[in-house]
Amino acid sequence: MVDKRTAILASILNTAGITSYGTLKYESFMKIILNSKEKKVKDILREYENEFIDRKASHLLHDFIQEKKLKNVEVIERSNVTKDYFYAIYSGKRMPGRDKTLQLAFGMSLSLKETNLFLKTAGHNELYARNKRDLIIMVCLKDCKTLSETDYILYEIGFDPLTPE
Structure with missing residues (x-):
């Protein structure tokens, strides 16, 4: 079963046009996202801002x-x-x-x-x-x-x- 964090990252990758990632772990997803030039990080963060916790x-x-x-x-x-x-x-x-x-x-x-x-x-x-x-x-x-x-x-x-x- 895929955890929520991995599912969110998979969705981000799909949004960025990256569809072949197999069964990568969280760290691998992060490397792909950071190396992706198809979508700006700011756009990805804005799209998924509700998933992040900003409170201390x-x-x-x-x-x-x-x-x-x-x-x-x-x-x-x-x-x-x-x-x-x-x-x-x-x-x-x-x-x-x-x-x-x-x-x-x-x-x-x-x-x-x-x-x-x-x-x-x-x-x-x-x-x-x-x-x-x-x-x-x-x-x-x-x-x-x-x-x-x-x-x-x-x-x-x-x-x-x-x-x-």
Whole structure:
């Protein structure tokens, strides 16, 4: 099955008049696109601008906190991240890793949809139901589990918890 990113790139190549690309990987698509003289990069970017995420994780973090009427200190405590780390993300100086992004999602009691948006905005893959660990996390989000409850479930089933020990 072709992932969304590859499908978009295949569509871009077809639009640029490049139809024989076989089963190339993402990196190969990028080389073809960058070497293509048939269509300007600006035109390609303009055509597919809705597929790109321009928001920063820090902006989305701020928006979620305001929307859910949370205090930063609450999110810090419920996410089990340090104050310094939280404010580095909040100010845009740092991008959180995938597990830290998930910790923050639990700390803000985000829905699965909101969590996936937060993950994408932070530059990470969405939770994937065919990955056992991700599936457990998805169920915990759906069931409104806390971070510590989720970590316990992950640990009991034999997976790494989100929070480092």
